[in-house]
Amino acid sequence: MAKRSAPEVNAGSMADIAFLLLIFFLVTTTIEVDSGINSKLPPDIPPPDVKIKQKNIFTVELNKDNQMLVEDELMEIKDLQAAAIKFIDNGGGENPTGEKCTYCGGERLDDSSDHPEKAIVSITHSRATDYETFITVYDQLVGAYSILRDKLAQKLYNRSFKEMEATYNDSKSPEFKTDKLKDKIDNIKKKYPRIISKAEPK
Amino acid sequence: MSKFNKGGKKELPAISTASLPDIVFMLLFFFMVATVMRDNSLKIKNNLPSAADTEKLGQKNLVMFLYAGKPSDSYKSMGTEARIQLNDKFAEIKDIAPFIAAERASKREEEIPKLIAALKVDKETNMGLISDIEQALRKTGQLKINYTTKKGSALK
Numbered sequence: 215m216a217k218r219s220a221p222e223v224n225a226g227s228m229a230d231i232a233f234l235l236l237i238f239f240l241v242t243t244t245i246e247v248d249s250g251i252n253s254k255l256p257p258d259i260p261p262p263d264v265k266i267k268q269k270n271i272f273t274v275e276l277n278k279d280n281q282m283l284v285e286d287e288l289m290e291i292k293d294l295q296a297a298a299i300k301f302i303d304n305g306g307g308e309n310p311t312g313e314k315c316t317y318c319g320g321e322r323l324d325d326s327s328d329h330p331e332k333a334i335v336s337i338t339h340s341r342a343t344d345y346e347t348f349i350t351v352y353d354q355l356v357g358a359y360s361i362l363r364d365k366l367a368q369k370l371y372n373r374s375f376k377e378m379e380a381t382y383n384d385s386k387s388p389e390f391k392t393d394k395l396k397d398k399i400d401n402i403k404k405k406y407p408r409i410i411s412k413a414e415p416k
Numbered sequence: 417m418s419k420f421n422k423g424g425k426k427e428l429p430a431i432s433t434a435s436l437p438d439i440v441f442m443l444l445f446f447f448m449v450a451t452v453m454r455d456n457s458l459k460i461k462n463n464l465p466s467a468a469d470t471e472k473l474g475q476k477n478l479v480m481f482l483y484a485g486k487p488s489d490s491y492k493s494m495g496t497e498a499r500i501q502l503n504d505k506f507a508e509i510k511d512i513a514p515f516i517a518a519e520r521a522s523k524r525e526e527e528i529p530k531l532i533a534a535l536k537v538d539k540e541t542n543m544g545l546i547s548d549i550e551q552a553l554r555k556t557g558q559l560k561i562n563y564t565t566k567k568g569s570a571l572k
Contacts, residue, residue: 225437232440239447249470250534250564258554276543292571341544345537346465348546349563350571353467360469415547 251349251356253410270327272301272335274351278342282351291350298358301326302333302406317366317405330362330406338413352410359408366402375402459494460485460501465539466568473562478530480519481564482512484545485538498541500549512552534562 274294275283282289284297305318307328315329327333335355339348360375367375381387382395389395462485473479483501487494491506500507502515520528533553537546553561 229433229437229440232437232444236440236444236447239444239451243447243451248473248476248564249567250473250562251467251469252471252532252560252562255550255554255559255561257559258557339543339547341542341547343543344539345541345543345546346539348543349465349467349539349565352563353469353565354571356467357469412547412550414551415544 251352253352266334267328269325270332270334272298272327272333274335274337274355276337276339276343276347276351278340280344280347282347291347291354294351295354295358295361298335298355299361302330302335302358303362304333305329307332317369319365331404334409334411336411336413339415341415343415355410356408359406362406363402366405367398370402371398375399378402457504458483458501459488459491459504459506460499461488461538461540462536463538463540464536464564464566466566467563468567468569470565470567471562473532473534473564474530478523478527479532479534479562480516481534481536482515482549483536484541484549486540498538498545500545509548509552512549513556516553516556516558530560531558532560532562533558534564536564 273283273285277283282291282294284294289297300320302320303318304320304323304326305315305328306320306322306324306326308314309329309331313329318330320326337348337351337355363375367373367378371378378395378399381389382391382399384390460483462483484498485501486496486498487506494506500509500512502511507515516533520531523531535546535549550561553559
């Protein structure tokens with residue numbers, strides 16, 4: 215008997231099969247959105263009765279027609295961030311422990327917030343306000359805090375706050391979850407705490 | 417002089433397609449890995465708003481999704497008011513507490529405080545519904561929330 219070599223399998227249609235599968239996965243893929251604005255709800259207990267000075271509250275009000283009142287004056291959303299920064303960074307007085315704000319870059323007016331640790335941003339909205347408007351406003355306010363934190367991080371540690379947080383959570387970086395970096399991040403967070411209060415709609 | 421074209425009319429060699437399957441397979445594997453099969457099909461319109469200052473959601477298995485929006489075209493019978501969707505069904509405000517309890521029961525005990533409720537809400541929804549959801553979440557003690565948004569500038 216002559217030795218017969220095994221016949222070669224024809225692989226010409228391999229590409230077709232792979233293409234078919236490829237197109238199937240191309241069509242079914244939905245790249246999931248997995249980013250958003252984190253927020254924390256207040257616990258379900260009656261709020262403590264604390265007196266807060268009116269000048270330490272930055273009121274943002276949204277009505278049913280998606281118009282915005284800031285400190286009782288009509289304002290465009292694009293001007294909100296600058297106004298919020300001015301309010302938070304004012305530093306006209308002392309923090310709860312009686313220290314002056316040494317890192318604030320504001321104008322230190324008497325009728326604006328005392329200290330970033332005391333400054334409260336309060337959002338009120340009507341039940342008919344659009345979610346999109348609310349998110350836009352909320353984003354602007356969160357952005358105001360980010361800008362202030364970034365500025366402080368540049369001043370103190372010569373790097374951006376975003377980059378510090380990213381490094382902290384990046385398992386490849388040498389500073390992954392190190393206490394030293396955590397202290398720095400917490401320090402900045404403490405100096406500009408993000409206090410955004412959301413009142414229940416009327 | 418004609419040192420380089422001796423043969424005169426030589427035919428162009430055919431381009432080898434032998435590596436084509438490999439290339440296609442590479443793409444295929446990429447998409448297979450990147451694909452997330454949706455575990456619940458949406459019965460509502462879900463056009464998320466966009467925001468610039470977003471943070472990444474952490475571990476996928478510690479996130480529970482609450483959807484809300486107007487019923488999509490094939491569910492016109494449910495009315496035109498914005499509704500909540502939990503898992504695969506339309507839901508009411510009172511269904512949120514059992515939903516959270518069920519999600520918590522399926523997680524390990526040490527993971528429960530890390531759970532995040534992600535609100536995937538259509539941008540045309542009224543804030544009334546959202547604050548109702550938030551009140552329900554507060555009652556169950558689920559305080560960590562995330563407004564899921566697209567990335568981009570919110571200002572027009």
